[in-house]
Amino acid sequence: MGVRLVVQGLFKNIIKTRKMGLKFKAGATIFFVIMIFGLLSFLTPHYHSYWYHFPQAHPPSLQSVDFIFGTTSNGRSVFWSLTNAIVNSLIIAVVTSMLACHIGLIIGILSGIKGGVIDKIMMFLTDSFIAIPGLPLTIMLAMILKPIINLFLLGVIISIISWPWSARMIRAITLSLREKDFVIFAKFSGMSTWKIIFSEIFPHILGFHATNIINTMLGAIGAEVGLAFLGLSIIEMDTLGTMIYWIQRYGAILQNMWWWVVPPIATLILLFLSLYLVSTGIQEFLNPRLRRVK
Amino acid sequence: MNDEVLRIKNLSGGYLVKRDNTLDYIDAVNDVNIIIKRDEVFGIAGESGCGKSTLLKLLYGYVKSPLIIKKGEVLLSESTNYYLNILSLKNEEVKKKIWWKYISWIPQNSMNVLNPTIRIKDHFLEILRMHMKIERDEAHKLIVEYLGLLGLSKDIVNAFPHQLSGGMRQRIIIALALITRPKIVLADEPTTALDVVVQRGILQWLGYKQRELKNTMIIVSHDLSIHAMLSKRIGIMYAGKIVEISRSENIFEKPLHPYTQLLLSSLPRLGDKSLRIGITGSPPDLIRPPLGCRFHPRCPYCIERCIIEEPDLTEAEKDHFIACSRIEKR
C-alpha cells in the first residue's frame, strides 16, 4: 500500500514536469544528449580494448568513426573512450547515489520518527562521519582496495563519505514535519503511523530526496575524477576520470593535443552543468519562493 | 489657519501580478477621498485584504513594484493655500524631502523590523544623519537626551534589538518615528503581535505622545477595539473603498453603512452573551470586484440600484460620510 502511494506521488510529480522551469528543461536536454552519446558505447568495436591499435596521437579526421575525435598517445580512439567513459562514470554515480541517498533516507526517517536512543546513536554516528574530511578518507580506502577495485566498489567507497549529509537533512525535515498540524490532523483522521509516513511525511521529503540523488551523482562524478587524478580510479577502464588521468600522464595539454583534451573536459563540465540545472530546476519547482526569485 | 494636513483625492492604486501568463490587476485601493486634519488620530479600519495597508503605502509615497498608482493625488498642506502632491515627486525627492521630515512610519511586527546586527543607537543615528544632517557626536547626545524624555532607559542605546522585549522594541520604533517631530505619523497595525497588557501600555504611550506633540496620527488596524480606544475619526474600508467616515462616537454608536453595522454587531463583548451574527459570504476577489456597490453580494438590504450603481461617499449627517445608495436616497 505504501509503495503504491509513493509511486503515485512520484507519478504526479513527473506529470508536473510540464510546468517545470527553463533550468530544468535545459538541464534535462543536455543530460539526454550526453546519455545518447553514452549509449553509443554499446556499439564499441572489440579492437577498442587493444592499445596502440591506431596510429598514435592522430588528429581528428572523418575517415572513420574511430578517428572522429582523433586518437590518444596510446593509439586509442578518443570517441570510443569517451562514450564508454560516460557510461562508466554514470554507473559509479548511480551506484553511489542509490546507496548513499537511500541509506541516508532510511536512517534519517527512522531517527526523526523514532527519536530517543535510536536517534541519539544514529546522529552521533552521522555527525562523526561528517566531521571527517571526505577526500583523504576515500583516498586511503581507494589505495588499500586498489587490487580489487571495480565500478561498484568505487561507488561504495564514494558513498561512505556521501550518506551522512543525506541522513542529517532528512532527519531535520522529518523532525520538523512530525509535529506539524497536518500530521496530527491525519492521525486524528485515523491514519496509521506507516500511512502517515508515506502519505503525509514522505511527499514532503520526496523533493529533497530527488535533488539529493542528483547532487550526490554530481558529487560522485567529481570524486571519481579526483581519485583518478591520483591514479586511484580504475585505470584499466574508460571513465571520465581515467581519461583525464592519461591526459595528465602524457602531458597532452602541453603537446596541444586538443582533440584528446577537450572532449572529456567539455563532457564533464556539461554533465556537471546539466545535473546541477536539473537539481535546481526541481528545487525551484518545489519551492515557489525560489521560483519567484528566479 | 488651515487645519488640514493631508488631502487624499480620488486615489486609486493596486498591484500588477503576473499569473499563468496573464497580467492581473488587483484593485486594492479604489477612488479614495479623505481629508485629514491637524492634531487628530485618524483610524483606518477594515478586514484583511480590504486595501488598508496599501492605502497607507500610497499615502507615504512608498510605491514599489508590483504596487502602482492608477490615479489621484496625495496632497500635503504646507501652508494655507499651498499643497504639495507627494505622488508627483520623484522617488529620491520623496525620500529626501518628505520622509521623516513631514511623514514618518511605524511598521507592524516589531519583532523583525530592527536590524539585528546594529545597535539601537545606530538606528537613531541613521535617521538623524540622513534626515537632519546631524553628525555623530552631537547626535549621540541628542539620542540619550531624547530617550530620557520619552522615559526610556539610557542603557538601551547600546543594546542590540534581540536583547529587548517586544513591547520595548515597539517603543523604540515609535521613538524612531517621532524623533524628527514629523507632522504626520503613519502606524500600520502598531500593536498586532503584542499581548493585551503590553498593547495597552503602547497605545497609552502613543496617545500621550500625540497629545503632547499635537501632530497627526493615522492608524491602520483590523481591530475595531483599538480604534475605539484611540482614534478620533475613523474610516471604514471594504474591498478597496472607503464606505464610511466619521467621528468614532458616530461609528460605534450609530453606524450608517450596513457593513459597519454588521461588522460591529458581529463582535462579541465582555458581559454580553446575546447571540451575535456574522456576515455571510466572503470578501470579493479584488481582481474582479463586483459591479455597483462592492458590498452588495453580502448586504442584506441590497436593492436593485446597489447592483448597478457605484455609490459615492456623501455627507449623510454632519461630519458623517457614507457610501451607500440607500442612504443617499434618504
Place this chain on the structure above:
Amino acid sequence: MDNKNTAQLLVLKNINKVFRYGFFGFEFKALDKVNLTIEHEGIIYTIAGESGSGKTTLARIILGVHKPDEGLVEYKGKNIHSLKSSEARWFRREVQAIFQDPYATFNPMKKVYSYLYETVRSFLGFHDESEINEYINSRLLSIGLKLDDVKEKYPHEFSGGELQRIAIAKSLLTMPKLIIADEPVSMLDASFRINILNLFKDLKRRYNISFLYITHDLATAYYISDFIAILYRGTIVERGPTEDILRNPLHPYTQILLDSLPEPDPKKRDKYMKPLKLSEIEEKEFTVQGCKFSFRCSYSNEKCLQTRPPEILINNRVISCWLYHYK
C-alpha cells in the same frame, strides 16, 4: 471503556513540561503543575493565555503529541499517554482536534475529501463507497455544507473560513465527545469568526459535544464558554465558571488582563487610557520559584517570590494566589 458514565471526561493532574534548548541546556518550563477537569460532555471550557503562556503545549499534551514530564492526562479515566493501540483508536475517535491555521491542517497536495473519506473508513468501519458518501454528506449538511461543493476541491480552493468549517465537519464525522480547538478563529476575519463560534455553541447544544477552546481572546471566551482557566507562564492562576471569573476576577493577573482589554466602545476610552505602571516581561518569570506573576504584581511580597501559592478554592473557582490564602 466500561467506566464511561462514571469517570470525568478529561482530567489533567499536575502536568509539568520542560523544554530544553541548545548547547547550554537552557531549560524552559512550558507548563508548571497544571490541573484542570472537564466534568462531563456538553461543556465548553476555555483555556485563555497570552503568547508564551504554554496553551498550545497544553493542547498538544492533551492530544498525546507531547508527553508531559510529570503528571497525568486522563480521558474517561484512562491515561492517554499509555494507551494500547485499540484504545488509542478509541481515543482518537472520541477526541478530535482543530487548529489555528486551516491551510496548515490540510495537506495541500491532497483533496480535502480524502480526509473525510479516510476518517469514516478507518473509524466507522464503512466500506461501501456510496454508504461513506451518504454519511459524509449527512454530516456536512448538518453544518450547512454540501458534499458536491467539497468533493473535488483542494485546500487552496477554499477561503480560510470555509476550510475551517470543513475541518470542523471532519472532526464531527466520528461523533466525538471532546474537540480540542487550538485558536480556531484567530486567523479569521471578525465577521466570520462569530460564525465558527456560533457553530461550536450549536454543536454543543445539539450533540452534547464538549470543547476545549484555547484562545488569547477573552471576549470570544466569554461569548461561548462555560468554564475558563487563565494561564500565565505555564501555570493556571485562576479557573472556574466563565461568568464568575470574567465578571469578577480575583487574581491580580486576571484583573490586569481584563482591565487591559480594549473594547469596541469609545466610552470606555478614558478608563483604558488611565496609565498603568507595569514592568516589562522578564525572562526570569519562567524560572522563578514562587508565583510567576510576582515580578509584575502590585501586591507581591517576599513570600510570593519564594513560595508557589497553593490552589485555593473560593466559592466555585480555584485561585493560585497568596492574597486569598487565609480565607
Place this chain on the structure above:
Amino acid sequence: MLPKHLIKYFLFRILILLATIFTAFTITFVILKIMPIDIVNNIIARSMAVTGAALGDPEAVRRMYEIYYEIFGLKGTFIEQYVSFLNRFLTMDFGISILARPATVQEVISYRLPWTVALLVFSTILSWVIGNIIGAVVSLFEGSKLSNILQSLAIILYPIPYYVFALVLIYIFGYIIPLFSLTPIRLPSNIFSLEFIITVFRAMTLPALSIIVIGALGWWFLSSRAMALNIISEDFYLYGEIRGLPKLHLLKKYLLKNILLPQITALSINLGTIFGGALLTEILFNYPGLGTLLYQAVNAGDYPLVLGIVSMSIIGVAVATCIMDLLYPLIDPRIRYR
C-alpha cells in the same frame, strides 16, 4: 573578560573538537580493520617493488612490518590495537617515508604544510570576500543585464570542482597564453630576495586563481545572492527603505552585515570540501604543497606518508573548523551579548 556563557561555549566546542578527532580516527580504525584484503603484505610488497632492493635491510623491513601491524590493528588484544593505532595517528608517527628516505613522515609533511596552508588561507579568504560582496551588490540590481550574466556564469561555474576548472586554466595559460611556467618550481635559497617572492607568487597564482574563480563567482556568489534576496524581502530591510536610508548604507549595514555572519558558518561547514579540492588542484600545477606530495606518495606506494597526510588533514580540518566556530561568537553581536 569574556562572559561566562562564552567560556562555557568555548570549552564545549573544544571538547567537541577532541571528540570529533577521536571518533574520526576510530571510524578510520574500524574501516581499516574490516578491509577484505591482506593489507600489510600487499603494501610491503608494493613498496619493495617501487623502491627496489634498497629497502632490503632486514631490520628496516622488520620495523616496517611492526608499524603496519600497529596501524592496521593486527597486534595484541583489541584494546592494545586500538590504543596503538590512536597513538600512531595522533602523533602522526608513521615512521620513515619511503619516498623521501631517510626523512620521517612528520618531517616531509611539515616541510610541505606551510605551502598548502598559505594557498588555502589566501584563496579561501579572497574568494569568500569577493564572492559575498559581488553577490550582495548584484542582488540590489536584480533583473538587470549584469545580474543575469553573472548569474548564468555562476550557474555554470558552481558545480565544477576546482581541479576540473584548473585543467581549463592550464590549457589557457599553459598553452594559449603562456604566462606561467607549469614545470615544478625551484626555490631560490635566499628567502628574503625578490626572486623568492616572485617565484612563490608565480607558483601560487594559478592554483589560487582556479579556487578563487570557482569559489567567488560560483559558490559564494550564488549563496550570498540568495541570502541577500531573502534579506531584501525581510521586514527590517523594508523598514530601512521606508526610513529613506541611502542605498549604500543599506548595502553595508543591512545586507552585508547580515550576510557575512551566516556565511562564516557556511565557510566553516565547507572547509573540508574546499581543502580536498585544493589538494587536487595543487597536483595539476605542481604546487609544492601537501596535495602534490600526496600524489607522489600514492604513486610511490608510500603508505606511511599517505596515512600521515590523511591524519594531518583530519586534524587540520577539524581544528580549522573549530577555530572558525570559536571566532563566530566574537563577531556576532547576537551571541556576544546574550
